[in-house]
Amino acid sequence: MRQVLLANPRGFCAGVDRAIDIVEQALKKHGAPIYIRHEVVHNRYVVEDLKSKGAIFVERLREVPEGSIVIFSAHGVAKTVWKKADDLNLTVYDATCPLVTKVHKEVIRKQNQNTQVVLIGHTGHPEVEGTLGQSIDGKEVLLVEDEKDIAKIDLKDGQKISYTTQTTLSVDDTQQIVTELKKHFPDIDSPKKDDICYATQNRQDAVKQIINQAEVLIVLGSKNSSNSNRLKEIAEKNHVDAYLIDHYSELKDEWLENKETIGVTAGASAPEILVQEVIEYLKSLGISKVTEVTGAKEDVYFPPPKELRN
Ligand code: SF4
Structure with missing residues (x-):
């Protein structure tokens, strides 16, 4: 049969539930329109439903009128986006998933310890852009998409290195990249708990x-x-x-x-x-x-x- x-x-998941709830509660509290920077979660049905309730989706904050209400998507944003929101006098509700925020905090903590941070993730994904954008004091987070990128990492003598990952990767593919990273950098620092x-x-x-x-x-x-x-x-x-x-x-x-x-x-x-x-x-x-x-x-x-x- x-x-x-x-x-x-x-x-x-809990992060998506929270992001959608934030948009709905913000609409209830302030009324339409509410601006959302990027699709709050990557789903066409959800986005169309929220549009019908008065949400306006934009890719850049310059599309948002000064003084408006704006929501940052579950994928998180770079620090420069917070700065821009401040310049435009926007009221921000941050729907960044707390598990993405945890990765952001880890990047900052490691950079404060003068560690070279490597981010395993996909180029161009908004979560990756947000995490790369957490860098402090002009330091750079290096993006590793595959094993070829590992070969390009050029560490200064004696510099410490650590890795973190995008939250939504393939567990198996990431394990392969981590194994390769450990071959090149045996002392590389791993996250306390998996970032996936x-x-x-x-x-x-x-x-x-x-x-x-x-x-x-x-x-x-x-x-x-x-x-x-x-x-x-x-x-x-x-x-x-x-x-x-x-x-x-x-x-x-x-x-x-x-x-x-x-x-x-x-x-x-x-x-x-x-x-x-x-x-x-x-x-x-x-x-x-x-x-x-x-x-x-x-x-x-x-x-x-x-x-x-x-
Ligand atoms: S990080 Fe995980 S829990 Fe958070 S929104 Fe993304 S998929 Fe959901």
Whole structure:
């Protein structure tokens, strides 16, 4: 009998829940419009929903009228963005995920100790830009995307080195880069606790669990969502076809043809309603057996800033 295996955990993490709550509470408190610098979380459905409630998304603060209310996205921002907000007399609510803020603080702490900080991450991702932008006193954080970048690191004699990572990377790929870094710099300082966040780790583990059986994996998430892309990659690396979609209407019949077991999951910024629509669609094709796999239990909660609490 054809069946669906539903990954668990999947979908919203505590950082995304908090970011969306901040926008909704700010809209309640101040009324529309509220400006949001960058997509508050990387999900088309969420962004369209917030737009309909009065949020205006911008990429640069110069698009925001002086004195307005602005929200920084969950990915975090460089220090220069805070400065610009101050210059424009903006009221800021910071939706940066506390786990990203933890990485920012680590960068500053290490730079204060005169340590060369290396950031493992993807060029151009807003979280990476925000973390690179934490540098103090003209010091530079070096971005390492792959092993080639490690070869380019030129440390001054006796200088200490440490690494930190983007929060939404592939756990396995990052481990390879860290191993390579340790070969080049045996004394490199590691973060006390992994910087890849609990939600990214748990969603990747859940996918690994279902692709043992699933012949195809459907990932709900937007194309610019880092952690959603990583879920798709895990399936592909294990020779399971995988598709990243925003909405069930993008499903193609040929993806599901002759597939007995269909895996379904969602990235950390994709709402559960999108998953349920996929399940309903699959049921309409006659696939009635849906099994939710047991995975890590999550009870992380990040409260919004004090000024926005009910
Ligand atoms: S994916 Fe991780 S780092 Fe990003 S918002 Fe969610 S909990 Fe925070």
